[in-house]
Amino acid sequence: MDIAIFSSHRYERSTLEHAFTNSSHTLVFFDVHLNSQQAPLANGFDAVCVFVNDVVDAKTIEILSAGGTKLIALRCAGFNNVDTEAAKSYGIRVVRVPAYSPFAVAEHACALMLTLNRHIHKAYNKVRDSNFSIEGLCGFDLHGKTVGVIGTGAIGQVFCQIMQGFGCKVLAFDPVPNDSCLALGVKYVDLDQLLMDSDIISLHCPLNPKTHHIINHETLKKCKPHAVIINTSRGGLINTHAVIDTLKQGRLGGLAIDVYEEESDVFFEDLSDQIIADDDLMRLTTFPNVLVTGHQAFLTREALTNIAETTRENIEAFAAGSDLINEI
Numbered sequence: 001m002d003i004a005i006f007s008s009h010r011y012e013r014s015t016l017e018h019a020f021t022n023s024s025h026t027l028v029f030f031d032v033h034l035n036s037q038q039a040p041l042a043n044g045f046d047a048v049c050v051f052v053n054d055v056v057d058a059k060t061i062e063i064l065s066a067g068g069t070k071l072i073a074l075r076c077a078g079f080n081n082v083d084t085e086a087a088k089s090y091g092i093r094v095v096r097v098p099a100y101s102p103f104a105v106a107e108h109a110c111a112l113m114l115t116l117n118r119h120i121h122k123a124y125n126k127v128r129d130s131n132f133s134i135e136g137l138c139g140f141d142l143h144g145k146t147v148g149v150i151g152t153g154a155i156g157q158v159f160c161q162i163m164q165g166f167g168c169k170v171l172a173f174d175p176v177p178n179d180s181c182l183a184l185g186v187k188y189v190d191l192d193q194l195l196m197d198s199d200i201i202s203l204h205c206p207l208n209p210k211t212h213h214i215i216n217h218e219t220l221k222k223c224k225p226h227a228v229i230i231n232t233s234r235g236g237l238i239n240t241h242a243v244i245d246t247l248k249q250g251r252l253g254g255l256a257i258d259v260y261e262e263e264s265d266v267f268f269e270d271l272s273d274q275i276i277a278d279d280d281l282m283r284l285t286t287f288p289n290v291l292v293t294g295h296q297a298f299l300t301r302e303a304l305t306n307i308a309e310t311t312r313e314n315i316e317a318f319a320a321g322s323d324l325i326n327e328i
């Protein structure tokens with residue numbers, strides 16, 4: 001099969017090529033995002049392979065179908081960017097990589113929290129400038145704090161375990177409680193209770209109509225004024241304007257995000273010599289208690305290898321007419 005790999009980046013190319021070394025399939029890499037404008041590039045390709053910021057909406061799918069594409073293979077777990085109903089109506093199958101390393105994402109959430117709390121990013125720059133003053137670097141002990149985890153699937157569960165290792169009390173909100181978390185002693189509560197009682201809140205649920213802007217003006221009002229919110233899940237879980245208002249009023253301890261609701265035009269690109277037009281993102285980066293990374297939580301060697309291998313397995317299963325265990 002001929003496979004068009006969209007939104008491809010140098011960091012993943014060799015891992016994907018390695019995974020397909022002994023396969024009969026041909027990979028063609030495109031740097032651009034897949035969307036309705038770029039979809040004609042996939043003309044004649046049996047499969048497209050896409051990532052988090054590709055826009056696989058009904059229009060894109062119509063063009064893909066007309067060009068002969070029969071498979072959409074996501075190189076990620078979340079599939080909020082794919083109109084699965086439209087794909088179904090055109091008979092295009094959709095597969096994903098449901099889990100490649102929950103550790104990678106949970107550990108990055110933890111890294112964000114530690115960096116923000118202990119000001120490691122500021123200390124790094126100060127020391128490089130021979131400024132060994134520790135003024136302004138005071139954090140808080142994690143031990144004994146209450147951590148609220150929204151979504152306790154694969155990643156949320158690992159995050160709960162890590163937080164328990166720090167001696168935190170872990171609360172969780174998830175419509176489907178996870179038995180392993182219950183066995184760990186995680187206490188499931190309703191969302192309001194979690195927001196009111198948590199010192200740290202970490203988002204690990206998927207983005208869907210129910211979770212869109214789950215962090216908004218109303219829910220932020222329920223949080224403790226010193227609460228720290230961490231989002232490594234999807235940008236659309238947080239209403240950016242609401243969080244900026246709350247930060248400006250000094251009613252939030254901190255915000256650490258690896259995802260941002262308007263990230264698709266900026267994240268994954270080197271825009272260091274350009275003027276960024278997104279005022280909300282730029283405003284966020286000016287707060288002393290906000291930390292932003294550019295959707296790198298998944299980026300470990302283990303995760304990249306698992307993504308590439310599961311993608312090959314998904315494509316081979318489709319080519320062989322076998323069951324698609326990772327079909328959406």
Ligand code: NAD
Pocket residue numbers: 077078098099102105150151152153154155156173174175176204205206207210211232233234258259295296297298299
């Ligand atoms: P998962 O499917 O294993 O777990 C998701 C959990 O969220 C499930 O337990 C589900 O019941 C729960 N959930 C669903 N609706 C909810 C709601 N309304 N409120 C609370 N919980 C709800 O998924 P996962 O592998 O743990 O991944 C979680 C998310 O992390 C993905 O959807 C993806 O968006 C994100 N992610 C981000 C990165 C990154 O690099 N930043 C990488 C991988 C995944």
